Amino acid sequence: MIATIPSATLLGVEGYPVAVEAHVSTGLPGFHVVGLPDAACRESRDRVRAALLSSNLPWPLRRVTVNLAPSGMRKTGAGLDLPIAIALLAAAGELPIEALTGIACIGELGLDGSVRPVPGILPLVDAVDVPIVVVPESCRREAALVGRHDVRAVATLSVVVDALRGDGPWPDASTAEDDPDPPSDPPPDLAEVRGQRVGRWALEVAAAGGHHLLMTGPPGAGKTLLAQRLPGILPPLTREQALETTRVHSAAGVPLPPRGMVERPPFRAPHHSASAVSLVGGGTAVMRPGERSCATNGVLFLDELGEFHAGVLDMLRQPLEEGVVRVSRARATVTFPARFLLVAAMNPCPCGRAGPPGACRCSETERARYARRVSGPLLDRFDLRVAVTWADPEELLGAAPAESSADVAARVASVRVMAAARGVRVNAAIPAERLDEVAPVTKPAWDVLDRRLRSGALTARGLHRVRRVARTLADLDGCETLDEEHVCAAMALRVDHADLGLAS
Amino acid sequence: MSGDGCAAALAGLPGMAPFRLRDLLADRSPAQAWAAVREGEEGAEWQKVAAGVEVEAVAEAHTAAGVGVHVLGSPEYPTALADDAEAPAVLFSVGDLDAVRRPLVGVVGTRRCTHAGRQTARTFGVDLACAGVAVVSGLALGIDGAAHAGALEAADAGGRPPVAVVGSGLDVVYPRRHARLWERVAEIGCLLSEWPLGVRPERWHFPARNRIIAALVDVLVVVESHAAGGSMHTVEAADARGRTVLAVPGPVRSPASEGTNRLLHDGHGPARDAADVLTALGLARPLPPRRRLRAVPDGTDGAVLDAVDWEPTSFEQIVARTGLGLGPVSAALARLEHDSWVAGDAGWWERVGMGE
Structure with missing residues (x-):
């Protein structure tokens, strides 16, 4: 007898439909899985057998062949355990085949017959075209985000079998739905940062205009503290952005918030020992999205930028321009979303002591070697480059709390609205040819720019970047044209690499 | 056989050090010393190297590059240096050797200087050159370069051209960032080195270079120096030779002024401006007024x-x-x-x- 159950497998952040076919016939008893299963998938034979026996279900002592169609595509992970088990039982005559109509299954089986969660439920469910989908219990909310299916969340294999036989009900979704959401921790607030006017300002401009930010400064100056507060002032994700980010997090196996949907801009801070694949995404068969994609629609924070491998850093350049990462392997090419706000922090030199010029104790060679770790083209991608210094002790101890994240977020949101009115996502994405139209400059401001250009302190590309930042500053001030103040401030927020001691 | 070629070839032998060269040339001419090396009297290794060196070609290369070769004791050897106990046995020069003439003032300091230090060094360079003093320095990054830049600026307006003493062959520009300064000093003033063409700047060349600066100058001015550093070696060498050392006072909290402030504490004279230096030189020339009056912005x-x-x-x-x-x-x-x-x-x- 033969039985077929629809399911799905994951490649990158996309789910692809898979039909699980089981055939039980007379012959030498045996169990074979064909159709390009990967190692985890092939091991499902043993899990399925143990789960059936633990659930007091009969194991057919006949010849069993399971095919995963289309056979040309590599299947990954353990999510096909549950459909294999169900198809097998149906083919063996233990389940009425007609009960399987319109039902898809996704889930890993434990040896005790429990149904366990698998990564990527959101894209997997999205790939399924039948009205009813059976998923592990803890994935119910995530599966429901797709909104096209009747989601049946189950805890054990025997529940599914009973329901299909008509011996028991499907678990009631509504009772579980009433669970109150566990209160989530509010994101860190800017009000907790004392002093740091320049750092706070740079943060606000970065959030408002989508400008990438590099902070240099001695250890303990508060670079990380500031960066962690950036998601709190970014506008909340739109539904499309939230779905996109949730899809990536789901596929990458990043724990999702209790409601299933990533609603706040994500904050990803990979350690500087991160490998190229962990950052970019990839792998031989799974094609797992990397940290950069996990940060999509949010913030990618690279602390100790100088400690990252130079090759790993240079791979950031393409997604910074295009907003996507394409990973090509012999088997497949997948595209991951990677549109993030890049925030980086580094010490100005190996000793990290360099406060004022002349105070550093590193030799010229040491500084040059340290500076070479970050390539010029990457440094150039940072519209904002600021020096963060130790806060004044008086401000640390005394003084009223500073402005809260909510107030800053309101200004950020209004600037984003203005950018949208210009037809760009954020001010940092204004094309160079539209600058004259959307970022007009007053005469005194032109004079300042002109002087800088003539003295060689500003390049043509630098000019575009300065004008985009000045556009954001003017938006924050509610000005239509860019004034001298905005242009000067944009340049003050973009300290030259050579001055940061980072030019090689 | 050319004496200059032999001298340059000797100075360029591998592992050659200033004192070794002095010993080699103590009681014989460069040609005799070179012959001795070729015959293996100074060791088999040098003999092997010397066998492959064409003395005439070395001499021609130096002439072609405009590099003068001066053996200690020859008439053109700078008199300011000739009497020194550690004077280089062979000195190489590019530019006008006549620029190396008293009064000579060294303006030196750290490479890791503050902006104020760089400005001060530049001002000293301008004022001293205008007052007819040759500014001597090492063309290093930071204070040295700024002093040279100032002196060159003044030289364009009729001031005394500067002198630079470097730690590499005169065709090996170091630091690369000062290539333009290097060229201009060679054009207007004089570049000195104890190394023949092609010699790379080794770490230990710089303290050796500093002793030449200390020996050359009448007064040494330290603009900014950390507690330990190359400038402090120059001060030691100058002290040992009885040269006047002046230090520019700096903020007590600035690490870049730690060394100079210690010099002041230890009894060296302060150099507040070029007039202090001129006084130390015994030249009571008034400084031309340079600063224009202007109103403080409101x-x-x-x-x-x-x-x-x-x-x-x-x-x-x-x-x-x-x-x-x-x-x-x-x-x-x-x-x-x-x-x-x-x-x-x-x-x-x-x-x-x-x-x-």
Whole structure:
């Protein structure tokens, strides 16, 4: 007898439909899985057998062949355990085949017959075209985000079998739905940062205009503290952005918030020992999205930028321009979303002591070697480059709390609205040819720019970047044209690499 | 066989050191010493190397590059240096050797200097060159380069051309960043080295170079120096030779002035401006007035200027002190920088201009 159950497998952040076919016939008893299963998938034979026996279900002592169609595509992970088990039982005559109509299954089986969660439920469910989908219990909310299916969340294999036989009900979704959401921790607030006017300002401009930010400064100056507060002032994700980010997090196996949907801009801070694949995404068969994609629609924070491998850093350049990462392997090419706000922090030199010029104790060679770790083209991608210094002790101890994240977020949101009115996502994405139209400059401001250009302190590309930042500053001030103040401030927020001691 | 070629070939032998060269040439001419090396009297290794060296070609290369070769004791060897106990046995020069003539003043200091230090060094360079003093330095990054830049600026307006002593062959420009300065010193003044063409700057060449500076000068001015550093070696060498050492007083909290302030504490004279140096030289020439009077800015610019110290002040501090927004402060700083009241460096600002 033969039985077929629809399911799905994951490649990158996309789910692809898979039909699980089981055939039980007379012959030498045996169990074979064909159709390009990967190692985890092939091991499902043993899990399925143990789960059936633990659930007091009969194991057919006949010849069993399971095919995963289309056979040309590599299947990954353990999510096909549950459909294999169900198809097998149906083919063996233990389940009425007609009960399987319109039902898809996704889930890993434990040896005790429990149904366990698998990564990527959101894209997997999205790939399924039948009205009813059976998923592990803890994935119910995530599966429901797709909104096209009747989601049946189950805890054990025997529940599914009973329901299909008509011996028991499907678990009631509504009772579980009433669970109150566990209160989530509010994101860190800017009000907790004392002093740091320049750092706070740079943060606000970065959030408002989508400008990438590099902070240099001695250890303990508060670079990380500031960066962690950036998601709190970014506008909340739109539904499309939230779905996109949730899809990536789901596929990458990043724990999702209790409601299933990533609603706040994500904050990803990979350690500087991160490998190229962990950052970019990839792998031989799974094609797992990397940290950069996990940060999509949010913030990618690279602390100790100088400690990252130079090759790993240079791979950031393409997604910074295009907003996507394409990973090509012999088997497949997948595209991951990677549109993030890049925030980086580094010490100005190996000793990290360099406060004022002349105070550093590193030799010229040491500084040059340290500076070479970050390539010029990457440094150039940072519209904002600021020096963060130790806060004044008086401000640390005394003084009223500073402005809260909510107030800053309101200004950020209004600037984003203005950018949208210009037809760009954020001010940092204004094309160079539209600058004259959307970022007009007053005469005194032109004079300042002109002087800088003539003295060689500003390049043509630098000019575009300065004008985009000045556009954001003017938006924050509610000005239509860019004034001298905005242009000067944009340049003050973009300290030259050579001055940061980072030019090689 | 050319004496110059032999001298240059000897100086270029592998592992050659200044004292070794002096020993080699102590009681014989370069040609005799070279013959001795070729015959293996100075070891098999040098004999092997010397066998492959064409003395005439070495001499021609130096002539072609415009490099003068001067053996200690020859008439053109700079007299300022000739009497020194550690004078280089062979000296190489590019440019006008006549520039190496008393009065000579060394202006040296750290490579890791503050903006104020660089400005001071430049001012010393300008004023001393204008007063007819040859400024001697090492063309290094930081203070040395700034002193040379100042002297070159003054030389264009009729001042004395500068002298530079370097630690590599005269065709090996080091540091690369000072290639232009190097060229101009060679053009207008004089470049000196004890190394023949093609010799790379080794770490130990620089203390050796510093002893030549100390021996050459009448007065040594240290503009900025950390507690330990190359400039302190130059001071030691100058002290040992009984040269007058002056130090520029600096802020007590600036690490870049730690060494110079210690020199002052230890009894060396202060150099507040070029007039102090001229006095130490025994030249009572008045300095030509250079500074123009100008009014201190008022309004926002004045408030911002008040908030900037004479030592590096962070942007953060300036904003906090003025209580103004970041936009107005940046605009004011840009105007003040344009008018040379302040100078910016990596997000730090300091006052550089006077308003008297």
